[in-house]
Amino acid sequence: MRDTADVHGYESTSYGDGFAEVYDDWYADVTDVDATVDRMVTVAGAGGAVLELGVGTGRLAVPMVEAGLRVTGIDSSNAMLAQLAVRDPSSRVTLIAGDMVNDLPGGPFDAALVAYNTLFNLLEDGAQQRCFDAVAARLSPGGAFVVEAFVPDGRDSSGSDVSVRSMAVDRVVLSVSQHSPDTQQASGQFVEFTETGGVRLRPWMVRWATPEQLDAMAAAAGFSVESRWSTMDGEPFTEESAQHITVYRRPG
Structure with a gap:
């Protein structure tokens, strides 16, 4: 048995290109959209500027715009962005085709969001840390980075x-x-x-990281942990929680 998990030839666009046509059907229920939008309005402020990393088909970005937020979304997959354009024909979401570490727009933004394990799509050594650094550099003072991710279950064998x-x-x-x-x-x-x-x-x-590892990356980028829940609508985070929603905040 192999001791590493690897897909030969896998690239940054592979996931989006493979799942774009089925994503909205297969993953319609993975996130509470209404609760996510409410959370981002609270975090960014009414009419705030939000940067969504891995915007995908716009399942969150378009409802955020409809709630009055100004949303910029970035994704490395043109196939995903094409699906978003169908969902948002009037181009209310500002779209960027690029990497969510090296191609982020200048900002400043009031808040950033990386939903449903998207941060874990960064596979290279140090890439997740560089993402925290890049986001911090583009947030206004007091800006927030909202991270939604699963909690590793602690399995100790391949x-x-x-x-x-x-x-x-x-x-x-x-x-x-x-x-x-x-x-x-x-x-x-x-x-x-x-x-x-x-x-x-x-x-x-x-490539997963524990909440503690993410907290360390955030601290290195100048963030502090403001809050953590197990769901977007505020269910308490416990040792049994399978996922976490963490708000990291820049100094004001």
Whole structure:
């Protein structure tokens, strides 16, 4: 068995290009959209300027604009941005095709958001720290960085898994994954078999960090922890929480 989780040939655009056409269908319920919008309005202030990292199809960005926020979204996948353009034909969201470390716009922004484990898409050594640094440099004094991420479950051995994600009369989607605690990485493929379309592969790969590791990155970038919940609508964070929503704040 391999001791690292890796998808050969995986690039920064692989996830977005693989999932763009199914993302809104498969992941419509992964985040409480209304609660996220309310949280960002509270954090950024009414009419505030928000930078969303990994904006994807705009499932959060467009509702934030509709709530009165001024949103700039960045994503490395042109396929994802094309889906966002369909959702937002009047271009209310300012879009940037680029890397969420090296291509961030100058700002300043009142708040930044990286939702649903998107920060963990940064795989290179030090990339997540550089992301914190880059965001801090683009926030106004007192600005906030909202991070939504899963809490690693503490598995201490490498492993792999094959399971059925979904099954219908004309299609089956299998989930194939492997994880490596030594490198804090996990990767996989959703393998979709359809009666008319053959086989479609949708790869993914993440490099996770614990809340404590993220707190250390944030501190190194000049942030402090303002608050942490297990859900966007404010459920308390406990040792049993499977995810966390943390607001990091720059000095005022």
